[in-house]
Amino acid sequence: GDSVTQMEGPVTLSEEAFLTINCTYTATGYPSLFWYVQYPGEGLQLLLKATKADDKGSNKGFEATYRKETTSFHLEKGSVQVSDSAVYFCALHTGTASKLTFGTGTRLQVTL
Amino acid sequence: DTGVSQDPRHKITKRGQNVTFRCDPISEHNRLYWYRQTLGQGPEFLTYFQNEAQLEKSRLLSDRFSAERPKGSFSTLEIQRTEQGDSAMYLCASSGPGQGSSQHFGDGTRLSIL
Numbered sequence: 012g013d014s015v016t017q018m019e020g021p022v023t024l025s026e027e028a029f030l031t032i033n034c035t036y037t038a039t040g041y042p043s044l045f046w047y048v049q050y051p052g053e054g055l056q057l058l059l060k061a062t063k064a065d066d067k068g069s070n071k072g073f074e075a076t077y078r079k080e081t082t083s084f085h086l087e088k089g090s091v092q093v094s095d096s097a098v099y100f101c102a103l104h105t106g107t108a109s110k111l112t113f114g115t116g117t118r119l120q121v122t123l
Numbered sequence: 124d125t126g127v128s129q130d131p132r133h134k135i136t137k138r139g140q141n142v143t144f145r146c147d148p149i150s151e152h153n154r155l156y157w158y159r160q161t162l163g164q165g166p167e168f169l170t171y172f173q174n175e176a177q178l179e180k181s182r183l184l185s186d187r188f189s190a191e192r193p194k195g196s197f198s199t200l201e202i203q204r205t206e207q208g209d210s211a212m213y214l215c216a217s218s219g220p221g222q223g224s225s226q227h228f229g230d231g232t233r234l235s236i237l
Contacts, residue, residue: 015165045225054127054214054228055166062223100165104226109179110156111216111226113165 013038015101017114024121030088032117034075034101037082042103044068044077044084045111049098058086058099091121125149127229129215135235136205143201144232148217155198156226157190159183160212169213172198202234210236 018033036042043062047055059068064079073088084101101114128147136142148155153174158166169188171179174195184190187206192198202209212233216226 043223047228052230054129054230055216057225057227060225102165109154109171109173110168110181111158111166112168115163115165 013042013103013105013112015103015112015114017099017101017117020098020116020118022117022119024091024119026093026121026123027090028121030086030091030095030119032086032099032101032119034084034086034114035082036084036101036103038103038105038112040105042105044075045102045104046073046075046084046086047100047102047113049100049116051097055100091119093121093123095119096121127215127217127227129213129229129232131232132230133233133235135237137237138205138207140205141201141203142205142234143199144213144215144234146198146200146215146217146229148197148215149219149227152217152219152224152227153195154218154220154224154226155192156216156218157198157200158214158216160214160231161210166214169200205234205236207236210234 045060046058059070061068061077098116102111155172157169160166172192212231214231216228218224218226
């Protein structure tokens with residue numbers, strides 16, 4: 012079945028540091044890939060998505076590239092801020108399924 | 124667009140009681156999903172509606188769980204005879220028609236079983 016594997020957290024960075032959160036997937040067919048962010052006490056917010064190989068999703072300085080050859084969708088940001096502290100979830104959706112399949116999430120802590 | 128709304132935000136109840144949660148999707152969205160999220164984990168799919176039809180149910184959705192979407196608008200999720208293991212965040216999401224439509228989530232209902 013479909014699955015998503017994310018790097019374990021927490022990831023602790025100083026403000027303005029470079030961020031990478033790794034995500035790899037296993038899926039039947041050709042999935043769409045997503046990054047969601049969850050702030051404390053809130054639901055999930057869609058951060059970015061990519062629907063086909065080599066697509067790059069980007070939003071708010073974050074970006075991720077759909078790599079079919081490595082089945083990866085790593086999240087990157089060039090300079091993190093304290094306000095980026097949250098839990099980040101990688102997820103996939105295949106055309107034949109209704110549901111999103113999520114990874115376990117990676118907590119990011121950014122300090123001054 | 125007021126977003127996906129869930130009520131209540133928090134529910135504390137005793138083991139064995141029944142609870143019901145409500146979800147109001149984004150108005151033009153015909154697809155509605157329920158997920159469960161436990162501490163430190165990603166959301167897990169429970170069930171999916173397209174308009175008023177419940178098209179898919181996860182094996183996680185035991186016979187104590189029932190979901191409805193009677194008029195294709197809001198949805199309710201009921202848990203009967205709650206157990207300790209039901210303690211979780213219950214998330215609702217909605218999406219529009221079309222394969223490329225993204226799911227938008229509400230803030231969830233946190234259920235605590237005493």
